[in-house]
Amino acid sequence: MRDPKLAKLSDDPWLEPFLGQIHQRTEHIKYVEDRLTGGKISLNEFANAHEYYGLHFRDGKWIFREWAPNATAIYMVGDFSNWKQEDEFALHYGDGNGVWEIEIPAEKLKHGSLYKLKMYWPGGEGERLPAYVRRTVQDPETHIFTAQVWHPETAYDWKHPDPVKPVGAPIVYESHIGMAQEDAKVGSYLEYKEKILPRIVEMGYNTVQFMGIMEHPYYGSFGYHVSNFFAASSRFGTPEELKELIDACHEAGLAVIMDLVHSHSVKNEEEGLSRFDGTSYQYFHEGARGDHDAWDSRCFDYSKPEVLHFLLSNSRYWLDEFKFDGYRFDGVTSMLYHHHGLGTAFTDYSCYFDGAVDNDALAYLALANKLIHEVRPAAITIAEDVSGMPGLAAPGSEGGCGFDYRLAMGVPDLWFKLANDTPDEEWSMNGLYHELTNHRAEEQVISYVESHDQALVGGKTFIFELIDKEMYYSMHVDSQNLIVARGIALHKMARLATLGASAHGYLNFMGNEFGHPEWIDFPREGNNWSYQYARRQWNLRDDPTLKFHSLAEFDQAMVNLIRGKGVIGHDPVVFRLINEGDKVMAFERDGLVFVLNFHPNKSFSDYPVDVTPGKYRLALNTDSPAFGGYDIVQGEQTYESFSFHDGEHDRNQINLYIPARTGFVLERI
Structure with a gap:
């Protein structure tokens, strides 16, 4: 029987035995919201912790606040105190809720000053970066991160705070600022604006997705081991330069989304949140549940109001401060389940209702989506979820989590399975068509052949899977090679089939459109800290004597044709x-x-x-x-x-x- 409170979800007969549990989840979401807001303020008003905590210049003086309930004493130390602990920079215990604060005369701190917190707790002490710090910088010699006062005389003057017009169905160019350049180095926000942005516009993509924006100590983590959730990575440039890049994207009519990593946090203690006030459970679960062994990271405790205050405020912050147009939520499957989705095939509906779901995490995701769309109604939210959780991309008003889209992660899995394990003459057209067009009735999906995931070290890009070592010898236009000919043909056909059948959106990782060779591998000890594989070889795309050029020309023609017709997101297959x-x-x-x-x-x-x-x-x-x-x-x-x-x-x-x-x-x- 159809339940009007659950709308589309109750249209699925396979969900009928579980409608009671879905009701309980929606009631829990409401309970958590009421707990946070007291029923007296909006979620938007609640999610404002970043304007209270951290360092702010207000009424002619500096005000700094930090939540550290287990701390016994906190000092600000920095270049203004010769890095010595001085009484005038001691924080005072505030309202009894674990909040410490200090007021500092204007002349004591200046734009660019470096600082840290010296924190004491029962039985220990340590240096910490503020939880709400908005700017950190890394010493080029010691590689240690330090907080930096960021208060330029002139605020950035936004010229195009929003895209010129709604982009429609997102055709997403997934990219990474640092590895976007040809040179073997870390690229910058402004280099991306100058050299990469024009390419994206010409190729016809209407949305750009930035990875690794939130500060992370280890470059090789691809930005997924976040330490400072409110700080734009300084290795790419200044906050104003990031704003300039986003402004330029908006001027070009592109929507700009970023990877939001709220699924876990880096284990680092001096740079990150782990054992911030001496306890392991301030922001994270206590004991084994607080550690994600597979990712070597910490797991947030989504049941704590202070943690939700932090994460919801972070969801709002990037929209307010940098004018992002939305997020790809990373690691949603890991958030949703106590088992993090590890070793689970999700072969039937009972897997979603067997007691493994973390209802507090689910409530957080639903409230984050509600908040994001209150702040920016046209925002784009995308869930990276491999489990296929029912209702994840259904409206919150209909019992769902409210994501606009879910990544169709089964599509790349099938393409790589076909390329790896199945002889060409045994490819199933029914199986392929089913996967390309399959999605839950209540949700919108974004399809893709490959993202960054398939190209990371240890894996292969789709073209490299098809051609392998022949790519090193037979990519000149005059070269005749049957393996290369097969790979080139299937590379184009896979993209045409995927984009053509995409119900609601499409994604491509930068360089894959022209068959970028080999894998992605960031500088690390194992490769002698080389940038050889942490860059994009645009010269291959631009050289008309190479077959990479032809692949790029096809992708551009395909995207512009199909996007120009406006069928994705509007017309069924x-x-x-x-x-x-x-x-x-x-x-x-x-x-x-x-x-x-x-x-x-x-x-x-x-x-x-x-x-x-x-x-x-x-x-x-x-x-x-x-x-x-x-x-x-x-x-x-x-x-x-x-x-x-x-x-x-x-x-x-x-x-x-x-x-x-x-x-x-x-x-x-």
């Missing part, structure tokens, strides 16, 4: 054809017909494909010479449908010549 023996599939979306022949060696003449009546032109052809193809099918062709009765139905078809390993997009004229 209409099934037209699957032939397992021929390895052919076809589907249609509001005037665009996608036809793909995955057969490794069979081409087909006069191949019938059902279409909406009309006349069609060949709008995109993976086999075009401009895209590294063999020009078997003549361009600029038109096809006119014909009608007939098959004995049961009136049908409309066109007949096509479809070469092996070729994909078409036909556009109705």
Whole structure:
């Protein structure tokens, strides 16, 4: 029976046995919100801890506050005190709720001053960076991070605080500031603005996703071991330079989202939150539950109001201060389950209701989404969840968590399984079509062939999986190599099938659009601290004598065509054809017909494909010479449908010549 309070969720008959538990979860979310706000203020008003804690210049003086309930004494030490502990910089215990504070005359601190906290607790002491610090810098010799006073004379003057217009369905360019440059070094915010942003605009993507923005001590963590949640990473530049980059993205009409890592925190104590006030349980769970052994990190205790105050305020901070347009929430599966999703296949619905769900974490995610959309109604929130939790991307008003999108993580898994484990002639067209179009009725999904995950050291990019060592020898346009020819063809077809069938959005990691070779590996002891694999070789994309150039040209043409038609997020995928023996599939979306022949060696003449009546032109052809193809099918062709009765139905078809390993997009004229 349909439950109006759960709306779309109760439309799923498989959820009917669990509607009682879903009700309990929604009641728990409401209970947590009431606990935080007292029913007297909005969530937006509550999530303002960053304006209370930390260092602020107010009414002609500096005010600093910190929550450290186990501390017995706290001092600010820095270059202003010759790094010595002085009484005039001792914090005073405040309201009895674990809050310490100090007022400092204006002349004692200046923009750029360096400082730390010297903290004492029963039986111990240590140096700490403030929990709400907004700027940290790393000493180039000692590699130690220090807090820095950041109070420039002139605040950044925003010219384009929001995208010029709503971007529509997100076509996401996932990227990393530091490794975006060609040179073997850490790239900067301004270099990204100058050199990478124009490429993204030209390629047709409408959303850029930044990784590693929140400060992290170890560069090689890719930004996923966060230490300072309110500090933009200084290794890429200043806060104003990040704002300048975001402003430029908005001027170009791009939405800007960032990876928000609230699933765990770095174990580091001097830089991070671990044992901040001498206890292991201030921000994190006590005992074994507080440690994520697989990630070597700490797990937040989402049941504590102070932790929720911290995380919700952090969700608001990046929207307010840097004008981000939303977030990709990292590690949602790990947050949702006590077992972090490890060793669990999620093969049936009982896995979502067997007592393994952390209802406090689920409540936090729901409240974070509610808050984010209160602050910025057009915000984009994306859940990285492999479990397929029902309701994760359903509206909060209908019993869901309120994410706008969930990553369709099964799609890249299938592409890599096909490339790795399945002979070409055994690829299942039904299985592929199902995965490309499969999503829960109540949710929107973002599809992709590969993200950064598939390319990290120990893995391979999709093109490297297909071509392997031949990439080192046979990527010149004049080179003839069957392995490379197969890899180039399937690389284009995988992207065309995935983007073409994407129900609501699409994602690509930078460089993968042109088949960036090899893996991603950040400087570390094991590679002699090399930047060789922590950069993007744009010269490969720009060289017309290399096949990488052709792949990039195809991706650009594909994205601009499909995005320009505006079908993603608006028009459903209409099934037209699957032939397992021929390895052919076809589907249609509001005037665009996608036809793909995955057969490794069979081409087909006069191949019938059902279409909406009309006349069609060949709008995109993976086999075009401009895209590294063999020009078997003549361009600029038109096809006119014909009608007939098959004995049961009136049908409309066109007949096509479809070469092996070729994909078409036909556009109705």
